[in-house]
Amino acid sequence: MSYQRLSPDERRAQILDVARRMFTELPYSEVSTAAIARETGVQRGLIHYYFGTKRELFLKVVQKLAASAALQVPPVDERLTLPEAVELCVNLFLDTAERNATTWFAALDAEGFGQDPELLRIVNRFRDEAVEHMLTVLRVEPTETLRAVLRTYSGLADAATRQWLQEKTLDREQVHTLLARTLLTMVSEIAPELEGTADPALD
Known part of the structure; x- marks a missing residue:
């Protein structure tokens, strides 16, 4: 150039x-x-x-990646049902993962320089923000239990996208099905049960 x-x-x-x-x-x-x-x-x-250094430049790249991914969250649509909102969340995640797979996996693995505290702080902050965005899109009451459940879900989402984008053992449609059904079940059944309350819609 x-x-x-x-x-x-x-x-x-x-x-x-x-x-x-x-x-x-x-x-x-x-x-x-x-x-x-x-x-x-x-x-x-x-x-x-x-x-x-290269490390500091990489951290800035990951930070910018996390910030740009956060901006992809659309305005809340009150007309969406819970299953439709779940579909929207999963599609947004898969679109972001597909655009930035190598950089994001390198960030998750802290590839090249070990478990870097600053990198882990950026990744964990991104996970926390992603959970809050999911709560907003899904329009469900935020509780600490539900936040913990969604944090667990983020680990599944990372593993599933690896199978799609790195291992090539699943395609996007299969990963979408896995993540959408799991997220819907976690929000509508598992989280309420862990909270000790029943979801009237399931009665």
Whole structure:
């Protein structure tokens, strides 16, 4: 890429876009700041000036990924039934996973530099925000028990998308069926039972 004169904010955004693409296409260990600099058309020192080390740049990429995924949550639609809201949640998750699979799995595994506390903090905060978004879309009463159930569900969602996008043992339709039916059951049956209350709709 030939050099272009850009403002500092534009240059930072350009570097982040290139880094995100490279971290998405390649394992963390195979990406270098020198390669990112070549792709961006800048000196390697500029990467370090704006972002520091490769680790810090990767953390910024994951942080931006989490923020952009959070923005995909649509306005609440009061007309949706619970099963329809579940379908919407699952489709949003699968769309995001498909666009960002390699980067997200690298973040979950902390691939390349071990269990990094800052990376885990970003991932856990994203999980917490995803749970709150699900509660909003599903229009169910938030309780700590239900939040815990949905956190457990997020682990299943990660494992299922690995089978689809990495292992190739399931296709998207199969993963959708698995996640949608499980989420509906967790919200309508399992969580109420754990709360010690019965769901009148199931009587």
